[in-house]
Amino acid sequence: MRYEIVELLKEAAPGFVSGQELGRRFEISRAAIWKHIEELRQEGYSIEAVPRKGYRLISSEDRLNSYEIANNLSTFIVGRKVEYFDTLDSTNNFAKKLAGEGCPDGTAIVAGQQIAGRGRMGRSWDSPANKGIYITVVLRPPMAPEETQILTLAAAVATAKGISAATGIGTGIKWPNDLVIEGRKVCGILVEMSSEADRVNHIVLGIGINYSQADDEFPDELKHRAISLRMASQNIKEGSTKEMSKLSVIRSVLRELDSCYQMVLNGKHKEILDMWKKNSVTIGREVRFTMGDVEYTGIATGITTDGRLSVDCTDGKRRDLLSGEVSVRGIYGYV
Amino acid sequence: MRYEIVELLKEAAPGFVSGQELGRRFEISRAAIWKHIEELRQEGYSIEAVPRKGYRLISSEDRLNSYEIANNLSTFIVGRKVEYFDTLDSTNNFAKKLAGEGCPDGTAIVAGQQIAGRGRMGRSWDSPANKGIYITVVLRPPMAPEETQILTLAAAVATAKGISAATGIGTGIKWPNDLVIEGRKVCGILVEMSSEADRVNHIVLGIGINYSQADDEFPDELKHRAISLRMASQNIKEGSTKEMSKLSVIRSVLRELDSCYQMVLNGKHKEILDMWKKNSVTIGREVRFTMGDVEYTGIATGITTDGRLSVDCTDGKRRDLLSGEVSVRGIYGYV
Structure with missing residues (x-):
């Protein structure tokens, strides 16, 4: 219910919602409302309370929860x-x-x-x-x-x-x-x-x-x-x-x-x-990778149906990579 | 040190080891020895204590710890x-x-x-x-x-x-x-x-x-x-x-x-x-398995270098299994 109060305050912002109205809406006492408001404040919601006006949500800033x-x-x-x-x-x-x-x-x-x-x-x-x-x-x-x-x-x-x-x-x-x-x-x-x-x-x-x-x-x-x-x-x-x-x-x-x-x-x-x-910023580019302690260079040409990266290597062979470290020219300082 | 006492008692069994000797060996008081013996008993070791003779391990039964x-x-x-x-x-x-x-x-x-x-x-x-x-x-x-x-x-x-x-x-x-x-x-x-x-x-x-x-x-x-x-x-x-x-x-x-x-x-x-x-009690036997909702029967012929089970299926094809449920004739009620 705490968060239903937040929703009401959001709808009304920057206006006020009276404690009386909140109490009526949720069928609880004004003291109980006050307790919920206190809990919400502890969670980081900025809620202003003004006598005879009620409560309003001040900050529209992201509250992550x-x-x-x-x-x-x-x-x-x-x-x-x-x-x-x-x-x-x-x-x-x-x-x-x-x-x-x-x-x-x-x-x-x-x-x-x-x-x-x-x-x-x-x-x-x-x-x-x-x-x-x-x-x-x-x-x-x-x-x-x-x-x-x-x-x-x-x-x-x-x-x-x-x-x-x-x-x-x-x-x-x-x-x-x-x-x-x-x-x-x-x-x-x-x-x-x-x-x-x-x-x-x-x-x-x-x-x-x-x-x-x-x-x-x-x-x-x-x-x-x-x-x-x-x-x-x-x-x-x-x-x-x-x-x-x-x-x-x-x-x-x-x-x-x-x-x-x-x-x-x-x-x-x-x-x-x-x-x-x-x-992709990989396909069509020069890539460099290591396989079994050997370093290869080639052009990434596509991706196989099971998700491997196909590379036409400079030695004339195509290799399909499942994983491993691949450097792509133009990215992370590989020039 | 508790378990070093166990080792000494094991060596001496069915004979006794005196509290005095244990005390000298570990350079602790006889009261301290008594405390260790009590702890060992709580762990399940059966140790008898006889005045003027010392301690002996009664049970040679497995103690798991x-x-x-x-x-x-x-x-x-x-x-x-x-x-x-x-x-x-x-x-x-x-x-x-x-x-x-x-x-x-x-x-x-x-x-x-x-x-x-x-x-x-x-x-x-x-x-x-x-x-x-x-x-x-x-x-x-x-x-x-x-x-x-x-x-x-x-x-x-x-x-x-x-x-x-x-x-x-x-x-x-x-x-x-x-x-x-x-x-x-x-x-x-x-x-x-x-x-x-x-x-x-x-x-x-x-x-x-x-x-x-x-x-x-x-x-x-x-x-x-x-x-x-x-x-x-x-x-x-x-x-x-x-x-x-x-x-x-x-x-x-x-x-x-x-x-x-x-x-x-x-x-x-x-x-x-x-x-x-x-x-193996699989190779050379008739096996039954399911692959992609289809049930196959065949003879298990060997194991590949990467650990797959090779099966010559009744449809004339060889299939290499990486995993999956395989029933073997003669085992677990498959007759």
């Missing part, structure tokens, strides 16, 4: 259950714990800050408070482990679409699932799977988006290799971007993840691959 | 760290928790009973108190996820060797990693993996061995399909089996797991596959 993220999200699977935390060690770690305890398909974990954010291959992921967006979604697809590569690509497509819908900012996909702007990384996705030979127990899909860092707020080793949505929006001429809000990016990404997840479950892999290719 | 399992195991990786519990929900679940917290490669979890023991595909595994052996080992092989099938086969080989070394009882391997005696299941192995695209985070390898159940102690649905080592030893003529002890089976299995794990890490996959084939 489970309610604001999940309310009216209208998704089918992803985000039906949302848990928000100001601080977590790692959203993927927490999601794995919940998954082990049996949380439902599509459960989303969102954090304002990660103390020990992780990237691929055991690397750390810089996750300063209030600068980034850190989301992990638990998926339980009825698929065999070897069929799940499509979900890695679908996650990149969905996040790119979500960012674009919420901010107007376009991103390119570096294989398999980094998002880049102007050759710099704006988003990384870490997919981890728990599986038996025959089936997936669960997948945790962690998404880290650089949201509001300034150029000089990135660690030294990421200088000129990382960019935030805020930086990108300032580089784009006015009018072409929407007013940004972290909450709207989170909600938009969850909606697109839901939509892409359902496409995968319904066998629409070709549509996912087509969207991936459309946003 | 971390010390007895790990002491002088002389392994390199598996079992360097052992945690024993009288009861766990599931040794695999507990092992996954430890793995997530960073426990070392080779950590072994052993339980006397599982409240919610699990088999493959989300099935339950009947795990009554003191009737079975429940071991899970955490492995952290530096391998790509798609290369790990060999570990599943190595686990079956190692467990068969461990049981044979400790009891003299031979078992056959039903693909991929069930152990069978007289067409009945004596051991199931559940391999679960946590992975990224490029690397394995950890593997938990759960081994459930039916140790001392009588025929009528298995649940109805397992009647005539399950067998215990105790039942098997009674069916074999005297003299051909060693005296069985649960502790020796556990230690023997851990030793063989260590040995087979190192073979895998050293690239000796062919040796593992050869041992697997030698113990």
Whole structure:
């Protein structure tokens, strides 16, 4: 009910809603209303109380909590259950714990800050408070482990679409699932799977988006290799971007993840691959990768139906990559 | 030091060791010795105290605890760290928790009973108190996820060797990693993996061995399909089996797991596959399996270098199976 009060205050803002009206609406005493208002204030909502006028919501600023993220999200699977935390060690770690305890398909974990954010291959992921967006979604697809590569690509497509819908900012996909702007990384996705030979127990899909860092707020080793949505929006001429809000990016990404997840479950892999290719900043470019201690260079020519990157190598052979580190010319300082 | 006292008492049994001698040996007071003896008794060791004679270990019966399992195991990786519990929900679940917290490669979890023991595909595994052996080992092989099938086969080989070394009882391997005696299941192995695209985070390898159940102690649905080592030893003529002890089976299995794990890490996959084939009760037999909703029948002809079961099907085609349910004629009631 606490959040129904928030909804009423939002509708009325910048006007007031009287305590009497709130009490009548929810059939509780004015003292009980006061208690709810106090709780909402503790959660960070700025609510003004004026004698004989009532209450009003002062700040229209984003308030991140489970309610604001999940309310009216209208998704089918992803985000039906949302848990928000100001601080977590790692959203993927927490999601794995919940998954082990049996949380439902599509459960989303969102954090304002990660103390020990992780990237691929055991690397750390810089996750300063209030600068980034850190989301992990638990998926339980009825698929065999070897069929799940499509979900890695679908996650990149969905996040790119979500960012674009919420901010107007376009991103390119570096294989398999980094998002880049102007050759710099704006988003990384870490997919981890728990599986038996025959089936997936669960997948945790962690998404880290650089949201509001300034150029000089990135660690030294990421200088000129990382960019935030805020930086990108300032580089784009006015009018072409929407007013940004972290909450709207989170909600938009969850909606697109839901939509892409359902496409995968319904066998629409070709549509996912087509969207991936459309946003790719990898296909048609020179790439460099290592396979069995040998370094190869070639031109990325396409993506196979099972999600591998096809590369025509300089030695005349075509190689299809399932994973591994791939450098793309023009991205992250490979010139 | 508590367990050093146990070692001294074991050496002296059935004789006594005086409190004075124990005190001198460990340079502590006789009151302190008494305290250690009391703690050992609480752990289940039967120790008699007789005035002017000292202490002696009465029962030579297996005492299962971390010390007895790990002491002088002389392994390199598996079992360097052992945690024993009288009861766990599931040794695999507990092992996954430890793995997530960073426990070392080779950590072994052993339980006397599982409240919610699990088999493959989300099935339950009947795990009554003191009737079975429940071991899970955490492995952290530096391998790509798609290369790990060999570990599943190595686990079956190692467990068969461990049981044979400790009891003299031979078992056959039903693909991929069930152990069978007289067409009945004596051991199931559940391999679960946590992975990224490029690397394995950890593997938990759960081994459930039916140790001392009588025929009528298995649940109805397992009647005539399950067998215990105790039942098997009674069916074999005297003299051909060693005296069985649960502790020796556990230690023997851990030793063989260590040995087979190192073979895998050293690239000796062919040796593992050869041992697997030698113990196989699948190759050369009629098998039945389902692939994409179609049921096939054929003769299992061998195992591929990457651990797939090759089947010459009745439709004239050869199919290589990575996983899935395979019924083998002559086993578990398939006649």
